Amino acid sequence: MxxxxxxxxxxxxxxxxxxxxxxxxxxxxxxxxxxxxxxxxxxxxxxxxxxxxxxxxxxxxxxxxxxxxxxxxxxxxxxxxxxxxxxxxxxxxRNSPYIKAIKKAERHSVNTQDAGIENGMPKQTGISLTADLCPSHRPLDKRIFTEIISEFQKVEYPVPVALSVSGIWMKQHQQDLEWLKKMHAEHQINITWINHSYNHRVSPTLPLKNNFLLLPGTNINFEVLETEKSMLKNGLLPSVFFRFPGLVSDRQLVFKITDFGLIPVGSDAWLAKGQKPQAGSIVLIHGNGNEPVGVNDFIKLIHSKTKAIAKKEWLLYDLRESVDKEFENKSDSTAQ
Structure with missing residues (x-):
């Protein structure tokens, strides 16, 4: 007791x-x-x-x-x-979907940009939505959430979404964070919280190979663990996912992240870059107000799927379930 x-x-x-x-x-x-x-x-x-x-x-x-x-x-x-x-x-x-996903991310560690898991189950009739909350002076773009609730609430309730949250964003946007927590508590959306580093440092002049978490002086232990602590202090439950700022990493950094027990999550459909989602895509948009083009493209996408959504022929998928289902029936040899 x-x-x-x-x-x-x-x-x-x-x-x-x-x-x-x-x-x-x-x-x-x-x-x-x-x-x-x-x-x-x-x-x-x-x-x-x-x-x-x-x-x-x-x-x-x-x-x-x-x-x-x-x-x-x-x-x-x-x-x-x-x-x-x-x-x-x-x-x-080793035979679990969790470890198999980590191993897949490590195999995809050679790319400077977009290493890690890029898509879920290819047979899914829909996508997994991820929205990044990088440091920003602009408010949360709430259209993302009001639109998915409006379109999906009759067929999916709560509506799943994965949010990549940085420590600085949490610190500077407490009202927006409370709004998201309220939406989650009221079961309108079901949020998977992704670690997006604490400071999300970036240089406007340095090449990608020396930028974001690859910037000299980066303390990766602080960037990962302090973000998780901030999540807990703000009433959020950390997931096993990590998204690299700018989707930028190198092989050594990927293995540092997997050594924390985290699965790097990339994207095969960054909408603001013109990438088109396919069945099972992990879609990337920014919810921090800095990328309205990507949000507009996402809203157009789901509006174009209204009839399919109503028939449950095109849905949003929980990122955890999407990754889990991809690996649950694969043999251990596949994951090596």
């Missing part, structure tokens, strides 16, 4: 809406936040542990269901736990 009450209290702090943003951050005093790998089981489900932290003296894990890519926060006492090294954890769960 004590364990249950502690867990409920933590979730209350994590999910409670507050009128004053900095007051909410003060409720969650997350310390000793670190990468931690292990196996955790509570019959009948096995989980992979990827983070460990403390909140007001109590220990918590961030866990991943390796079959569904679902994440959760929970106390260690609820599980039988075995600490593992990264290589041991990856070997233990």
């Amino acid at each position: 004590k364990r249950l009450l502690n867990y409920i209290y933590f979730l209350f702090l994590l999910l409670t809406q507050t009128e004053v943003a900095h007051a909410q951050a003060n409720y969650l005093k997350i310390t000793n936040y670190k990468v931690y790998y292990g196996w955790a089981t509570h019959y009948p489900q096995d989980w992979m542990i990827i983070r460990q932290f403390e909140n007001e003296g109590k220990n918590y894990f961030l866990l991943v269901n390796p079959q569904t890519l679902e994440t959760r926060i929970d106390e260690p006492s609820f599980y039988k736990v075995k600490p593992l090294t990264l290589s041991e954890a990856r070997d233990f769960f």
Whole structure:
């Protein structure tokens, strides 16, 4: 009973809406936040542990269901736990969609731009929508969300969307963040929160090979872990996905990200660049107000699919489910 009450209290702090943003951050005093790998089981489900932290003296894990890519926060006492090294954890769960997706991302690590997972199930009659929230002085482009709710609410409720959020955006756009959390809490949209780095540094003059997270002086541990801490302090549940700022990376950086237990997510349809979505595409638009062309193109796209949407012949897919379904029936040899 004590364990249950502690867990409920933590979730209350994590999910409670507050009128004053900095007051909410003060409720969650997350310390000793670190990468931690292990196996955790509570019959009948096995989980992979990827983070460990403390909140007001109590220990918590961030866990991943390796079959569904679902994440959760929970106390260690609820599980039988075995600490593992990264290589041991990856070997233990090697046949899972989660580890297969990580391996696919690593195989696609040679591209300077758009490394990682670029699409989901090719047989899907629809797309997975991802919207990036990079640092911006402009407000959230709410048209994205009002339009998908309007078009899909009769056939998909809540409507799935994946948001790549940067730490600076969360810090500077508390009202917009609260609006998104409200939409999620009211089950109008179902948000998968993607780590998009904390600072999202960029140079207007440097070439891509030396830009974004490849800029000299980048502290990748801070960029990844501080963003996750900010997510938790703002009542968001981190997913297992990571999106590179500018979609820019190199092979070494991709492997650094997968060493955090994260799956780099690219896109085969960045709409503002004129890329056309196909069945199963991971579509990229920017929801931070900086790319209205991409948002306009997306709105035109879903309006063109109105009849197909009504017949459930063209849908939006949860990114977790899309990636999970792509790998769940593939043999282990495929993932090597």
